Amino acid sequence: MIDEMKNDVVIKAEKLSLTFETNDGPVHALKDVDLTIKKGEFVSFIGPSGCGKTTFLRVLADLEQPTGGSVTVNGMTPREARLKRAYGFVFQAAGLYPWRTIAGNIKLPLEIMGVPRSEHDARVKEVLELVHLTGFENKFPWQLSGGMQQRASIARALSFHADILLMDEPFGALDEIVRDHLNEQLLELWARTNKTIGFVTHSIPEAAYLSTKIVVMSPRPGRVTEVIETTLPRERPLEIRETQEFLNLSNRIRDALRAGHDDA
């Protein structure tokens, strides 16, 4: 039983700190962050800019090196997890390679990771279906709208079947309507694939709508001020955002953000 619970933990951070040395002195991007994420959770990181939410995600992805504390991903160090291709990462911008078609972009990680060529087409078909982009295989990224590009980049992060999906403000640059649409699709995708998702955002409604757990952070030094478990059911139509329950949750997040801001 205890073993099972241990296996359930996907990400565990203890007293995690990261200090950037800059010309203006040290910047405490993260300070003593404790956090546990279990399998299948949808965890949002929310907070004002400079609170370290992106940095935390990048530490998990082994794109930044912590300067203190410990963190494990699937029980391994972030580096080992990266080398085992444990996660897919979606950046703020789609970052698709313009010389490859959408299908070519999705195949790129497969080529690098040595997935047999015979499987490539099936994988492309599978992930494009998940993000509702079937039929756009042979388009180049610059022929698609911003929202479609970001969906393609999510498809690319899904193509190699990593259990963890890390998303760094993926919809930040998109307009409200596209964003709603993508949020809905993301929930559907999460329900179908049962992935563990870490999602950085600065939008309270987005965090409230998507997450099972909302990690509220505050800046200088970047730290976790509150972890809010959602009260919403897993099944969430867009209209849930008009319910009292949703508003209460949003207010809790807002209060936590404000509290974090006041101490700083």
Next chain:
Amino acid sequence: MMLVIAALFVWAIGWGINIWIARQKPGRWQSIVSAAIFGITLILMWELIVRGLEVSPVILPPPSMIFHAFVTNKMTLLLDFYQTFVWGALTGYAIGCSAAFLTALAIDRSDFLKRGLLPVGNFVAALPIIGMAPILVMWFGFGWESKAAVVVIMIFFPMLVNTVQGLSATDSIQNDMMRTYSATYWQSMFKMRLIAAAPFIFNGLKISSTLALIGAIVAEFFGSPIFGMGFRISTGAGRLELDLVWAEIVVAAIAGSAFYGLVALGERAATFWHPSMRKQR
């Protein structure tokens, strides 16, 4: 005087036809046809004005005379073309561009080389080619080898700088992406960085393609066997055989433009995805 008036008449006709073409529905053939008409008009006017004003052929021979020299000396011109363009310029181009490319890769791998080699490249580029050419002729002899050496020195730096810059053309998201895939250095080199560098590399190749021919011709002024485009130009000018000099210039212009055009075609195929190329599709 009649001929000069005829020249003005030709100009008016050419102008009229091009205006008529410009008013037609835009299409691909128009730019080609109007450019051709412009060229033909220019050549006709040149012929008529030079003959009409009785300009000395030493100052400016008429196009018909250049064409005559071109036809009667075609074997000589072909031999010169082989010697200077195919052996001197193209060999130097191939050696210089590949050397610069490999140096750029080495520089990319090591910060030590970056700090050491780029200044050396800078230094080589700053050497006056007029000063280096006679020395290289001493070192490598009168044959095409010394011409290729001059070309290598001329094109090495522009090619190197462009390639080095191209290798840093990817943005941080694209680089991080490769890291999240745990791509090796060479994987990210071949699947991303070299492709992203292509617009820069082709810039270097294009600049070098024009420099190569100039270098090979100029180097022959400092010693060559008794053939070669540069040799023919310098001796032709000395003997007042200006029609032959002009014929060599025609060969150089055709060869140089064709070479440049070929590189530009390759660029279009390799960098179709780049914003500067997208409109042309």
